[in-house]
Amino acid sequence: MLPDLFLTPRQVLAPDGTVVGPVPDLPPDRLVGFLRWMYLGRYFSDRMVNLQRQGRMGTFGPIAGQEAASVGLAAPLEGRDWLVGSYRELLSYFVKGVPMLALMQVYRGYVGDQYPPEARCLPIQIVIGAHITHAVGIAMAARIAGDDAVALAAFGDGASSEGDVHEAMNFAGVYKAPVVFVLQNNHWAISTHRSRQSAAATLAQRAAGYGFPGVVVDGNDVLATYAVVKEAVDRARAGDGPTLIEAITYRYGAHTTADDPTRYRPDEELKEWQARDPITRYRRFLLDRGLLDEAADRQLQEQVAAEVDAAVEQLEAMSPTPPERIFDIVYAEPTPQLRAQRAEMAARTGGGRRG
Ligand SMILES: Cc1ncc(C[n+]2csc(CCOP(=O)(O)OP(=O)(O)O)c2C)c(N)n1
Ligand SMILES: [Mg+2]
Incomplete structure (x- = not known):
């Protein structure tokens, strides 16, 4: 019988925002900052989809619905840590220090010097699961160089079925690499449902076969995601080896602007997940704690919209590469x-x- 952490999602906030687990000890500005990032992710994603529809942007994979997992996986990383993710982790990249404009350029097909080296992010991966070996390599290299940096590899439920991912995790377990694997289980790999990826009850439980812990977390709960990733980062940094975290979440939109989810996904499923919205839940928590009021909340939303709109203007003033x-x-x-x-x-x- 597997220990419970492999099977039951960790939660700090219930979907209605009530506290059901230990709240991470973070200063108020950091807690409010998480909401700001989530607002930014939602607005950015919606704006990118609209731009694509107007012929002003290339194909884009929306991140709406996955804001809590995206912020929670990146927020515990230190400046010297590495983040290696896919097209679904754009918001995580912003949190880690890649400018929004830089990734907008990528999606517009411009080749610039988009990733500032100090952000320590590899270019977003499109080849499914192919970046996990690189993350393990970076982690091993850091250890050999005597640098206590940790690498975090993020990927999807579909990617978890790729051979590269298994090889990377197996190697990381054997060598106790300072790496954290975060699997954003958004239930779909384009039109393939999670149930087709593995007969196992959770994807996190595969970690048992590699000899390291696997943790399931409510990926629509930013505080729970932050807490489990922070523990895993600390473990990796202390030399105790990898952790696989399965963040359970849902993508609201299409796989990309080239996809039509109404052809394979029941509408009721989307509605069920919208009732567990990561932003609504966290906003409720901050209001209840007195860390936010309606006016400050409106201001946050206006600020992020202005920030994204300004980046779009800058992008559109640029010449093609x-x-x-x-x-x-x-x-x-x-x-x-x-x-x-x-x-x-x-x-x-x-x-x-x-x-
Ligand atoms: C090696 C490889 N096979 C197939 C594809 C086509 N493809 C692009 S995204 C995707 C689904 C990935 O699903 P998942 O890993 O769950 O990530 P999500 O898009 O849900 O974030 C596939 C099959 C690809 N890009 N690379
Ligand atoms: Mg998926």
Whole structure:
């Protein structure tokens, strides 16, 4: 019989915002800051979808519904820690220090110097599950270098069925790598339901086979997600090895703007999850605690909207990147082959060496 932590989701806040578990000991500005990030994630995601519909943005995968898991997985990381995630972790990347404008550029197809090195985030991964080995490698490298940084790898329920993910977790268990695996179980991998990924009752329980703890958490509860990830980060940093955290959540929107979820997903399911909304729940908690009032709440929402709108304006004032720029960001020193390909592309597109 597996220990309970593998099976029952940890919770601090019930869906109605009442406290049912120990509240992490954080200062009020940090607690309010979590709500600000969640508002930003929701507004950003909705805005990106609207821009795509207007032909002003490339294909985009919305994150609405997953704001608590996204913020809760990134907030416990220190500046020196690494975050390695996918297209569904954009809000986590913002929390870790990647500017919003930088990721908007990515989705517009611009190639810039988008990821500030000090944010310690690998470029968002699109190849499902292929980044988990890299996260383990970073964690091992940090330990060998005597740096006490931790790497956090985030991925989806679909990704959890990929061979790379198993190899990475198995290796991490054997070598006790300072890594934390956060699986955002949003119930769907495009149109494939979670029930098709594994016959196991939880995805976290797979950790038992790798010899490290697996924890299930209510991923729509930002405080619970923060608490379990913080414990796992502390464990990894102390040399006690990896943890697999399964954050149970739900994506409200389509897989991406190229998908139509009404073709495979019952509407009642969406309604059930909207009743457990991560933002409504956390806002209620802050209001009840007297950490927020209606006026401050309105102000937060206005601020994040203005911030996102300003980034959109900045983006739209930018010129498209010259196509040959893609060759400049592969290696620090280009190989002869890349140099030749770059020249060929520049000749075809009429571009020269710019920037
Ligand atoms: C190796 C690989 N196979 C297939 C795809 C196509 N694909 C893109 S997203 C996706 C589903 C991923 O689902 P999940 O891991 O649950 O993440 P979510 O999108 O739900 O966040 C698939 C199959 C891909 N990008 N890479
Ligand atoms: Mg999924």
